[in-house]
Structures are given as structure tokens and as C-alpha cells.
Amino acid sequence: xxxxxxxxxxxxxxxxxxxxxxxxxxxxxxxxxxxxxxxxxxxxxxxxxxxxxxxxxxxxxxxxxxxxxxxxxxxxxxxxxxxxxxxxxxxxxxxxxxxxxxxxxxxxxxxxxxxxxxxxxxxxxxxxxxxxxxxxxxxxxxxxxxxxxxxxxxxxxxxxxxxxxxxxxxxxxxxxxxxxxxxxxxxxxxxxxxxxxxxxxxxxxxxxxxxxxxxxxxxxxxxxxxxxxxxxxxxxxxxxxxxx
Amino acid sequence: xxxxxxxxxxxxxxxxxxxxxxxxxxxxxxxxxxxxxxxxxxxxxxxxxxxxxxxxxxxxxxxxxxxxxxxxxxxxxxxxxxxxxxxxxxxxxxxxxxxxxxxxxxxxxxxxxxxxxxxxxxxxxxxxxxxxxxxxxxxxxxxxxxxxxxxxxxxxxxxxxxxxxxxxxxxxxxxxxxxxxxxxxxxxxxxxxxxxxxxxxxxxxxxxxxxxxxxxxxxxxxxxxxxxxxxxxxxxxxxxxxxxxxxxxxxxxxxxxxxxxxxxxxxxxxxxxxxxxxxxxxxxxxxxxxxxxxxxxxxxxxxxxxxxxxxxxxxxxxxxxxxxxxxxxxxxxxxxxxxxxxxxxxxxxxxxxxxxxxxxxxxxxxxxxxxxxxxxxxxxxxxxxxxxxxxxxxxxxxxxxxxxxxxxxxxxxxxxxxxxxxxxxxxxxxxxxxxxxxxxxxxxxxxxxxxxxxxxxxxxxxxxxxxxxxxxxxxxxxxxxxxx
Ligand SMILES: Nc1ncnc2c1ncn2[C@@H]1O[C@H](COP(=O)(O)OP(=O)(O)OP(=O)(O)O)[C@@H](O)[C@H]1O
Ligand SMILES: [Mg+2]
Numbered sequence: 001x002x003x004x005x006x007x008x009x010x011x012x013x014x015x016x017x018x019x020x021x022x023x024x025x026x027x028x029x030x031x032x033x034x035x036x037x038x039x040x041x042x043x044x045x046x047x048x049x050x051x052x053x054x055x056x057x058x059x060x061x062x063x064x065x066x067x068x069x070x071x072x073x074x075x076x077x078x079x080x081x082x083x084x085x086x087x088x089x090x091x092x093x094x095x096x097x098x099x100x101x102x103x104x105x106x107x108x109x110x111x112x113x114x115x116x117x118x119x120x121x122x123x124x125x126x127x128x129x130x131x132x133x134x135x136x137x138x139x140x141x142x143x144x145x146x147x148x149x150x151x152x153x154x155x156x157x158x159x160x161x162x163x164x165x166x167x168x169x170x171x172x173x174x175x176x177x178x179x180x181x182x183x184x185x186x187x188x189x190x191x192x193x194x195x196x197x198x199x200x201x202x203x204x205x206x207x208x209x210x211x212x213x214x215x216x217x218x219x220x221x222x223x224x225x226x227x228x229x230x231x232x233x234x235x236x237x238x239x240x241x242x243x244x
Numbered sequence: 245x246x247x248x249x250x251x252x253x254x255x256x257x258x259x260x261x262x263x264x265x266x267x268x269x270x271x272x273x274x275x276x277x278x279x280x281x282x283x284x285x286x287x288x289x290x291x292x293x294x295x296x297x298x299x300x301x302x303x304x305x306x307x308x309x310x311x312x313x314x315x316x317x318x319x320x321x322x323x324x325x326x327x328x329x330x331x332x333x334x335x336x337x338x339x340x341x342x343x344x345x346x347x348x349x350x351x352x353x354x355x356x357x358x359x360x361x362x363x364x365x366x367x368x369x370x371x372x373x374x375x376x377x378x379x380x381x382x383x384x385x386x387x388x389x390x391x392x393x394x395x396x397x398x399x400x401x402x403x404x405x406x407x408x409x410x411x412x413x414x415x416x417x418x419x420x421x422x423x424x425x426x427x428x429x430x431x432x433x434x435x436x437x438x439x440x441x442x443x444x445x446x447x448x449x450x451x452x453x454x455x456x457x458x459x460x461x462x463x464x465x466x467x468x469x470x471x472x473x474x475x476x477x478x479x480x481x482x483x484x485x486x487x488x489x490x491x492x493x494x495x496x497x498x499x500x501x502x503x504x505x506x507x508x509x510x511x512x513x514x515x516x517x518x519x520x521x522x523x524x525x526x527x528x529x530x531x532x533x534x535x536x537x538x539x540x541x542x543x544x545x546x547x548x549x550x551x552x553x554x555x556x557x558x559x560x561x562x563x564x565x566x567x568x569x570x571x572x573x574x575x576x577x578x579x580x581x582x583x584x585x586x587x588x589x590x591x592x593x594x595x596x597x598x599x600x601x602x603x604x605x606x607x608x609x610x611x612x613x614x615x616x617x618x619x620x621x622x623x624x625x626x627x628x629x630x631x632x633x634x635x636x637x638x639x640x641x642x643x644x645x646x647x648x649x650x651x652x653x654x655x656x657x658x659x660x661x662x663x664x665x666x667x668x669x670x671x672x673x674x675x676x677x678x679x680x681x682x683x684x685x686x687x688x689x690x691x692x693x694x695x696x697x698x699x700x701x702x703x704x705x706x707x708x709x710x711x712x713x714x715x716x717x718x719x720x721x722x723x724x725x726x727x728x
Binding site: 164 | 299302303306309310313328407408409410411413414
């Protein structure tokens, strides 16, 4: 079973399109979309349409905090994020909003758990950045392989029973093999707004024996131009060029 | 480890039938085996896990399986299969025929020429596995098999892959490796340097030359740490019996700071191939000034040059930043404009990569195989005059002695001589000239086009612009076309 994992698309249709094209070329058996479909980006409606279409073909789609904020409000969000949510809300149809509101927080198959943020209280949107966050996340579930997003910064935590949690930043396009003896927590990089100083869109190929973080160049100019043509803060376009 | 299987000859594991047990150690056992799908001789390595403890054996197994699966080529046993940790863990691989290097260290000291030969074999093996992004980190005489196909490295249980998570982890309490051969940085817990393997090679060559590893067989932590504060010059006296070039190579490999060792095994092999050209330094020159002065000089040696160069962040970048460059210069018409143009391009390549080294090569053509060595008008071997011309050609590049070497090749066929040189040395990049085309060259093929077609490295061919140089060079004693 080969799965494509996509997270933090954030209304970036160009980045999503480039990833889906690459995924089609690579070939997968299914998709998991780990939330934050909207927010920040200029194409929330078209992106939701695409995600709904993927769902109709079997994709698993999870809720992210930006998706939740469309209905529940922006409490706890940064000013920039909140401003984008207000704009995004105006762009969405009732059908779009209902779709977002109906998304689940987690999905588990076998020993794999998919969630937007930490497995520790998923609805609290805890970031997984440091080893201590990883320890909390591991403690909150029995799953041996956990996949999340939310931080826009890829990192892989791994742990052998009785040993400290270790961390590793996966190299782009290089498959990281799984060892059966370990638990893994993979934070997947963002499709639509990478923040690890690599501007290329990120999607992950999950195979039974390993994980590959693919980085895909896309037409940032178009996305930034669209952002500049809306009332969204311009910085949201500029940051895409630098991956921050 | 769900069900205990009795390990004994005849036991079948995933199609592998165990034969004789050839090794039993603290970490596990090694068995000869057969498999209906494989004609290669096989061994199966089965780790031993005492339940609940010995986590290092588990990690070594995880690492060896992960790394062996990814390695290929003549310098590692071929990987044939492995079993799950949860069931019966094992790694099946090709049985490599040959002698462990420990048979030679047991017989040490061995003649210097033999030490050099082993060093060349080890350097070739490192060039190969480092290019596959793996650093071994546990090189010792018991983990090297000298086989017909060269040195084969075994036991990757402590290895590190430049692109994969280090399963050993950063939290390891104790340094891991084999004390006599472990590099200073490994003692400090750093497992990311390919120079650590170069250190281990230095330690093994030292042992082959002197009968004992540079710091003996330390069994205390302070004994282990002695190498952190011992500059290689202090190890020089024990090497007084070996040729100075070899002593220099060994001591350079044993530098405390990895940045002072060879940047890649390619550079190590290059020096071992040309010991007569190795620049001797205070490391090996026991007679240059008093002992204390030497130590003082070493300790106070300014290291701005290397501080100024940021460390490459991956093995791939390392190879790109420390290339061995071969300049092939035709000096049969003196330092002509084409030779100068080659130098212009060599200078550019060197300027881009401060850790590059340069091999200046020229071919002295002999007309018929077996003819007496050519001599010049003064009756000296023509070889000498050509060497002088080659050094003169390189002079304005202002390269420090340890970064440049000079090679006058003699042969009837320039392209063949250049290729033979390039194939016996770790060359990353050849810079050479091409004379503008003429009908004869088009017909017979030029030296540069043959080198481009046959070389395994990058080749830069430089050509003088359209005007002039459209004809064959003027007739002279060596104006026979290259292709003759
Ligand atoms: N591929 C091979 N071909 C031939 N002999 C091998 C091979 N692999 C291992 N051996 C033999 O088995 C011995 C032990 O192998 P290896 O070093 O891999 O095991 P180990 O348990 O890690 O040992 P140690 O802890 O002593 O390093 C080697 O010294 C060698 O004699
Ligand atoms: Mg061994």
C-alpha cells in the first residue's frame, strides 16, 4: 500500500496541482489529507473542490485548525492567520463550509495514526517541534507510526523502546527506511506554505517500509500574483518565495 | 523473538539452510549457509539479544540491515536477505573468500611496500563506500577481508548513512567503535565525518608498519582520550623505519582534527600512489628543529585557512569541494597558447574549490615501443627536460607543494597514456586542450575526443578560438600526430 500524504495546502492551488501531478506520475494507492486545506492562500474554493473530488475517490481528509476556524472563529490565532480566515470565509460557499465542518480530527489504520497536529489532544492543535512534544505525542497513543503536519517544518522523530526519542530532518526526495523495532512520528512539510527555507511544495510518499518527503517546484509567481490581487496581506505571497 | 529457534546446522530460515558456524562473539554468530536461489557462497549473521538488555546489539542489527541493503559493489559483501527483528533477526550475505586483514596485523611489522599496497586497497574501498554516502566507523583489521577483488569491508553495525537517521542516536552514553582505531571525533560522540574512516586506515597502516596501533589497546577512558591531545608528530619516532613519504601519509591520516586529514579517500589514494611526491611536513620530519619547537609549531599553527572554508554539509558536497583535478598539457611544442589556455581553465576550477588538488600530466611520446629512452641535445633523458617544463607551466598557479604533483608519462599513444593514468588514480575532473580540427584529426580521432569518450570522470576540453591554430602544429621532432 502506497499512500500520498498531503498537509497544510492552505488554499494554494498551484502547489497542490504540482504535487498531484507528481503523485500521478509516481503512482499511489490512496491519499490522506492531513488538514489545513484553507487559510493564507488565494484559492480556498478551488482547493476544497479538488479535495472533495479526491475524497469521492477514497481519499481520507482530516480537519486542521484553519479549517475549523472557518466555522468556529479565530480565537488563539495570529493576526495574520485571523485576517486570512476572515477573507477566506467570504470566498466559500455553504457547501464548502459544510464540508470543512464535517471533517474528523484523526484517522487510524492498523498501527498508523494520521492527525493534523499532535496526537495528544488533537483538537487543542499542539505543535510537534521538539523532542518533548514528540514524547507527549507518543505517550498519547498506541500507534507505532504517527503522521501529522501543522508546523510546516518537516521532521522525523523515532524511538527504540526504552531509549530516548531521536530526531532527524529527512533529506528531500530520499526515502527514510522504517525499522520494525522503532516507533516513528513524522511531521510532514506543507504543500502550500513551506516554512523550512525550502520553497518547494512538500508531499510524502508512505510505503510499508519507509517514508519519502518529496519536494516539488511549482509556479510561485502565479500564487503570489493572485494573493497581491486580493485583500490578503501581501507578505503571504512574498514568504512563499523564501519558504518561511 | 516470539519463539526461540535452536540455532544449529540444518535449521531453515526463509529458505537459507544453516551450515557450519564460523564465528561466535558477544554480539552473535556467523554461519555458512545455502539457498536454492543463490549460487554465491553465503553466510548468515545472527545477532544475539539477551532479552531486555543489550540494546546496542539491537541497534547494531538495525543499522547493519539498513546500510547493507543500500550498499553494492566490489568492496562490500552482496546483501542477500534479512529477517524481521520481531521474528528471527538475521542478515544473509555473500561469503567473501579471502584473509582478514588481521592476519597481516598479526604478522606486523610487514615491509613498507606491503603497507602501501594494503593502504591502496583500503583507500579504494573507502572511495567506493563513501561515494555511496556511508561511513563505516568501525574499521579494524577484523572487519576487512583482503580478497581477489580488493579490500571488502564487513560489519556495518556501527555505520552511518549521510542521508538517513543515525539509529545509534545522539544519546549514546559511551563512545562506540574499536578503541585502537577509533577517531578522536568518534570518542567525542560525533559520527558524521567520513574522515573518521581515514583515521582508522591511518591507525591500521601504522600498526602494519610498527606492529602496534598508535595508542596501543587502551582500556580506560583516559587511555582512550590520549589521542585527543597527541599531535601526530609525537607518533613519528615509531615510524622511523618506513620511507618518509609513507610516514607522512600515515601521520596526516592520524591528525587530531578531521580537517587536517585527507578531505576524501581519493586524496589518500593519490598520495599512496605517488609517495615520492608527498610533501614532507613537520609531522614526519623528525630532524627539523627540536622536539619542543615542533610541538609548539604544531599547536600554534594558524588554522584560519580551514576556518575560513565552511565545512561541506553533505558527503556529496564534500566530493565536489575536494576534487582531484588532472591537467593534461601537451608540451611537445613548448608552452604554446593552447597550454596557456589549459592553465587558464585549471586556475578557474581550482579557484572554485579551495580543497582541490592538481595532478599535472604530460605525455612524452616515444615513437616505437621498446626504443631507448629519448634524450635531449645535451644527452640528458628527455624526461627531465619535460618535467622542468611541466613545473614551469604550473608555476604561476602558485599552488602549495602538498596540493600539486607532476607526472611525465612516456608512451606511443598519448590518449592511451592519459587514460591509463586517469584509470589508476582517483581523478574527478580532467582539463585538457584540443587543437582545432584538421582533416587528418577528423579521420583518426583526436586525443581529446578519445579521452572524452573513455574517461569515467568529468572532462573539460578547451580550444583556442577560430583564428589561427587551424592547422597541424609545425613539424618538429615530435610532430608525429597524436594518433600515430
Ligand atoms: N561476508 C563475509 N564473508 C566472509 N567472512 C565473514 C563475512 N562476514 C563475517 N565474516 C566472518 O565473521 C566474523 C565476524 O563478522 P562480523 O565482524 O560481521 O561480526 P560481529 O559480530 O560484528 O563481530 P565483532 O563484534 O567481532 O566485530 C568476521 O571476522 C569474519 O571472519
Ligand atoms: Mg567484526
